[in-house]
Amino acid sequence: MSKRIYIFLLSIGWWHIATAQSCFIDLSGAVTDVHDGSPMEQVSVYVQEVGREVWTNPQGQFSFDHLCPGTYHLTVQHIGCPLQYLLIELNADTSIALAMEHHQNMLHEVDVHDHHEGALIEQRISLLTLDEQQHTSFTDLLSTLSGVSALGNGADVGVPIVQGLSGNRLTIVTNGVMLTGQQWATDHSPEIDVNAAGEIAVVSGAATLRYPGTHMGGLVVMDAAPIPVDPHVHGKVRTTLVSNGRGIATHLRLFKGKQQLQWQVGGTFKRFGDRRAPGYFLNNTGTAQQHVNAEVRRQWGEHAEGVVQYSFYDAEFGILRGSHIGNLTDLQSAFMREVPFYTEEAFSYGIEAPRQHVKHHTLKTSVQTEWKGKEVEWNLAGQVDDRKEFDVRRSGRSDIPALSLMQLSFQNEVLLSHQEHWQIGVQMLGRNNWNVPETGILPLLPNYTSFSNGLFALGRLQRNAIRAEWGARYDYTVRDIAVLSTGVPREVLRYQEGWHVFSAVGSVAYRFDPKWEVLTELALRERPPGINERYAFGLHQGVSGIEEGNIALDSERGLKASVQLRGRLNDRLHAELGGYAHYFDGYIYLQPQQEFRLTIRGAFPVFSYEQCDALLRGADLKLRYALARHWDVEATWAFVHGENRSEDLPLNFMPPLNAQHSLRYELPEWKGWRNMKLALDHRYAAQQTHWDERLDFIASPAAYHVFDLSVGGTLKLWNVEPQLRLSVENIANTSYRDYLNRQRYFADALGRSVNVSWIQNF
Amino acid sequence: MKKWLVVPSVVMAMSLWSCDPVDPVDPHDEELITTLNIDLDGGMHTATLNYVDADGDGGNDPVITVDTLLANTTYQGAITVLNESETPAEDITPEIFDEADQHQFFFATTGSANFAYLDQDNDGYPVGLSFELTTGAAGTENITVTLRHEPAKSAAGVADGDLTEAGGETDIEVVFEVIVE
Numbered sequence: 001m002s003k004r005i006y007i008f009l010l011s012i013g014w015w016h017i018a019t020a021q022s023c024f025i026d027l028s029g030a031v032t033d034v035h036d037g038s039p040m041e042q043v044s045v046y047v048q049e050v051g052r053e054v055w056t057n058p059q060g061q062f063s064f065d066h067l068c069p070g071t072y073h074l075t076v077q078h079i080g081c082p083l084q085y086l087l088i089e090l091n092a093d094t095s096i097a098l099a100m101e102h103h104q105n106m107l108h109e110v111d112v113h114d115h116h117e118g119a120l121i122e123q124r125i126s127l128l129t130l131d132e133q134q135h136t137s138f139t140d141l142l143s144t145l146s147g148v149s150a151l152g153n154g155a156d157v158g159v160p161i162v163q164g165l166s167g168n169r170l171t172i173v174t175n176g177v178m179l180t181g182q183q184w185a186t187d188h189s190p191e192i193d194v195n196a197a198g199e200i201a202v203v204s205g206a207a208t209l210r211y212p213g214t215h216m217g218g219l220v221v222m223d224a225a226p227i228p229v230d231p232h233v234h235g236k237v238r239t240t241l242v243s244n245g246r247g248i249a250t251h252l253r254l255f256k257g258k259q260q261l262q263w264q265v266g267g268t269f270k271r272f273g274d275r276r277a278p279g280y281f282l283n284n285t286g287t288a289q290q291h292v293n294a295e296v297r298r299q300w301g302e303h304a305e306g307v308v309q310y311s312f313y314d315a316e317f318g319i320l321r322g323s324h325i326g327n328l329t330d331l332q333s334a335f336m337r338e339v340p341f342y343t344e345e346a347f348s349y350g351i352e353a354p355r356q357h358v359k360h361h362t363l364k365t366s367v368q369t370e371w372k373g374k375e376v377e378w379n380l381a382g383q384v385d386d387r388k389e390f391d392v393r394r395s396g397r398s399d400i401p402a403l404s405l406m407q408l409s410f411q412n413e414v415l416l417s418h419q420e421h422w423q424i425g426v427q428m429l430g431r432n433n434w435n436v437p438e439t440g441i442l443p444l445l446p447n448y449t450s451f452s453n454g455l456f457a458l459g460r461l462q463r464n465a466i467r468a469e470w471g472a473r474y475d476y477t478v479r480d481i482a483v484l485s486t487g488v489p490r491e492v493l494r495y496q497e498g499w500h501v502f503s504a505v506g507s508v509a510y511r512f513d514p515k516w517e518v519l520t521e522l523a524l525r526e527r528p529p530g531i532n533e534r535y536a537f538g539l540h541q542g543v544s545g546i547e548e549g550n551i552a553l554d555s556e557r558g559l560k561a562s563v564q565l566r567g568r569l570n571d572r573l574h575a576e577l578g579g580y581a582h583y584f585d586g587y588i589y590l591q592p593q594q595e596f597r598l599t600i601r602g603a604f605p606v607f608s609y610e611q612c613d614a615l616l617r618g619a620d621l622k623l624r625y626a627l628a629r630h631w632d633v634e635a636t637w638a639f640v641h642g643e644n645r646s647e648d649l650p651l652n653f654m655p656p657l658n659a660q661h662s663l664r665y666e667l668p669e670w671k672g673w674r675n676m677k678l679a680l681d682h683r684y685a686a687q688q689t690h691w692d693e694r695l696d697f698i699a700s701p702a703a704y705h706v707f708d709l710s711v712g713g714t715l716k717l718w719n720v721e722p723q724l725r726l727s728v729e730n731i732a733n734t735s736y737r738d739y740l741n742r743q744r745y746f747a748d749a750l751g752r753s754v755n756v757s758w759i760q761n762f
Numbered sequence: 763m764k765k766w767l768v769v770p771s772v773v774m775a776m777s778l779w780s781c782d783p784v785d786p787v788d789p790h791d792e793e794l795i796t797t798l799n800i801d802l803d804g805g806m807h808t809a810t811l812n813y814v815d816a817d818g819d820g821g822n823d824p825v826i827t828v829d830t831l832l833a834n835t836t837y838q839g840a841i842t843v844l845n846e847s848e849t850p851a852e853d854i855t856p857e858i859f860d861e862a863d864q865h866q867f868f869f870a871t872t873g874s875a876n877f878a879y880l881d882q883d884n885d886g887y888p889v890g891l892s893f894e895l896t897t898g899a900a901g902t903e904n905i906t907v908t909l910r911h912e913p914a915k916s917a918a919g920v921a922d923g924d925l926t927e928a929g930g931e932t933d934i935e936v937v938f939e940v941i942v943e
Contacts, residue, residue, distance in 0.1 A: 322929070324931055325931060325932075326910075326911070326930075326931035326932030326933060326935075327932045327935055329908075329925075329932060329935060330930075330931060330932050333925070333926070333928075333929070334929075341914065341929030341930070342914075342929065392911065392912060392931060393793060394793055394857055394858075394861060394864075394911060394933075395793075395857050395860070395861060397792070397793065432781070432783065432784070433783075434783065434784040434786075435786060435787075437786075437787035437789060439789055440789050440790065440791055440792045440793065441789055441791055441793070442789055442791055442818065443786065443789070446783075446786065447783040447784045447785070447786050448783045449781055449782065449783045480782055480783050481783065482782075482783045482784070482785055482786055483786065484786040484787075484788065486817070486818075486819075486821045487817050487821035487822065488816065488817045488818075488821070488847050490788040492785055492786060538819075539819065546819065597819070598815075598823065598824055599815065599818075599819045599824070600795050600796065600798065600813060600815055600824070600933075600934050600935075600936060601932050601933065601934060601935050602932065602935035602936075602937075604819075
């Protein structure tokens with residue numbers, strides 16, 4: 001539970017053997033796998049200043065001779081590991097030991113490293129994947145993990161759904177700050193640019209209680225890349241060109257890391273025009289996104305550190321023009337069509353109504369120091385979230401937002417921890433959320449303020465092969481709500497509510513074999529109903545009905561039992577098998593009412609939030625098998641089944657059975673290239689047969705298979721060494737529709753796309 | 763304890779206080795349509811079909827008033843669209859008239875009445891603010907009046923009042939149960 005220690009070169013030690021002689025210095029070393037200490041062969045070690053490169057031998061050893069005294073930049077690279085830099089000062093013959101984080105893609109190695117403060121069941125998206133997928137949205141990227149799917153509307157608009165939980169039930173943490181905004185709707189994408197991440201992980205376990213929020217299961221955690229220690233300015237540029245949408249995503253990162261002071265800045269520019277389904281354009285599905293982030297870290301002595309982080313995210317998303325509907329008749333007639341209404345032959349970068357425009361600022365300061373042998377940490381963060389949504393309106397009002405919400409929030413916490421043994425903390429969370437009165441439309445949500453005060457304690461025990469973790473958390477939340485009445489004359493109705501929220505998690509990991517481990521976890525969590533669940537009133541496009549909040553709702557309670565088996569066989573097969581059962585008491589869901597409400601646009605079904613006993617059961621499976629030298633195959637399967645036990649009905653919008661398979665061929669060196677990687681990927685989703693037709697007017701789409709192909713490597717060219725990659729998504733240009741994407745009512749999912757990317761480290 | 767810990771303690775103490783939310787503002791929904799009024803003039807006989815939902819989608823139920831029509835009679839129809847949640851009521855008809863190329867009314871019935879458009883936008887496509895209704899034999903029929911925003915006016919059948927290929931968003935869809943004597 002100490003601060004994050006996620007570095008790739010875990011240990012670097014060097015010692016002097018002989019006295020200095022001018023230009024007769026030897027540099028030698030050995031590279032080992034951080035997981036099991038085994039030597040790593042075919043690792044490239046490159047000394048930039050002299051332009052020399054050597055490869056490690058089967059014992060993992062390398063050496064350079066005839067170096068002059070001075071400072072050298074070393075580049076260490078290996079397939080399956082992110083490119084790493086090392087600065088070294090040579091005065092005498094030197095030997096170094098490097099431990100590399102190998103096989104990042106293989107999650108849950110048996111020798112688990114506690115990247116996220118002791119989380120047990122964890123899945124990570126590595127820097128390598130981030131490099132390859134820098135043009136995608138946060139949600140789409142996350143959905144490559146087993147047990148994670150994207151619930152959305154169109155290409156870049158959507159929220160992750162983790163083991164059946166999303167929206168109010170899933171919390172996202174960026175750089176230790178709980179992301180606040182409008183998380184209640186499935187078309188409100190997390191305000192995060194994937195390029196700012198060094199790593200993204202889905203974690204569960206007791207450590208998740210360290211974060212406030214209303215998560216009922218795991219957490220999604222994003223952290224910035226660590227700043228390597230090197231007194232020179234370095235950086236990285238990545239650019240991807242995407243044929244579908246004629247898009248570009250480009251990101252620049254600059255950093256400098258002195259012994260006591262490090263900084264990094266980053267910026268992303270992303271532009272996409274109309275995407276294309278096989279056969280036709282998806283008009284008005286462009287994206288315009290910008291992002292900047294900056295970070296400064298300063299250390300005082302061995303134990304004190306101060307950090308300031310800032311990020312600004314600005315995104316505009318077009319929503320398929322043909323998906324804007326006025327009533328149920330429109331939905332039915334849209335669904336009868338092969339090609340959506342308003343489909344045009346011409347491509348455009350323009351983003352017209354319906355569209356979303358979101359701006360999000362996050363500022364965080366953090367101070368850490370040592371106090372009586374314990375670590376003390378104080379974090380203060382503020383966020384501004386400005387969300388505007390534009391509909392097609394009469395008389396030139398399409399430029400006036402139909403929904404305009406502002407939210408200011410702060411998070412203030414003091415944490416005290418003792419190494420890996422325990423951590424306690426106190427946290428305050430405040431929000432002020434209001435409708436900007438510019439829309440000329442009765443708001444869907446009320447204005448409110450919310451303040452939470454929370455306490456938590458986490459502990460950990462290790463006894464031989466058994467490791468146990470526990471955590472408990474209590475929050476008291478006070479909310480003041482001001483609602484505009486639905487009847488005329490409009491009046492302001494005020495409510496105040498207080499919620500006691502208690503959560504506890506316990507987990508045990510037992511390593512019954514050096515290579516096999518079984519993990520169990522029992523988590524009891526509670527969340528007060530969301531503001532939308534209690535007070536929303538208005539038309540809900542997702543269900544094409546009138547959505548009514550229910551002020552009688554009580555807290556939702558969940559008890560989740562998970563078990564996971566992970567390990568490896570013969571160093572060739574890595575396996576992770578997991579299952580869970582998640583019981584809910586008072587699961588909040590939308591229940592169709594008996595009545596239809598007659599409006600001037602026809603009769604609409606009425607949906608009201610109600611509570612039921614629910615059960616989510618699921619299984620996740622991940623296997624990776626080394627077929628031969630340089631060849632491996634990986635399979636990921638996920639299944640979740642959601643039931644409303646009170647009425648014996650399905651829970652809607654649960655991911656159907658889905659799988660990803662990939663066949664990879666990796667070659668350390670080929671002609672003028674190094675670290676060549678060839679991959680064939682297969683994505684599959686079954687038809688969802690378990691759904692409630694009262695909540696969805698249109699049948700679930702058929703199962704689909706989609707194939708992707710990619711090839712990439714580092715070109716040995718002068719001293720530049722660009723990393724280039726060519727990929728084809730949806731090779732066969734398959735027409736399909738995804739159950740979890742609302743756009744399926746109107747159009748097919750994306751067709752073929754050819755992408756070219758270029759990554760340059762400098 | 764180190765002195766700097768005083769700072770977080772003070773900030774935390776401050777954050778224990780709550781504050782009141784911003785008062786919501788009545789948006790005076792300018793696009794809200796509360797009322798659809800159809801005046802039918804058959805020469806010797808006039809009738810009105812009227813739909814009013816004064817407080818919009820929620821709250822009280824709409825009030826629908828329908829006069830009896832005469833069989834085998836041709837009526838000249840004129841549509842008025844209002845927002846009566848405001849005082850005085852706002853007439854939205856001119857807004858539709860000004861954007862005639864982006865709007866079209868559609869008429870359908872379960873009985874034997876026939877409809878014909880009497881107006882055109884600048885491109886020569888019908889709008890339907892003014893139309894002709896010819897009743898058939900006596901009986902009861904449901905007449906559906908639909909207003910579409912941004913329909914594909916040039917699509918097949920749309921100019922003849924067929925909704926199939928029209929697309930667009932429905933701004934009004936009201937059913938009148940009419941007795942024809």
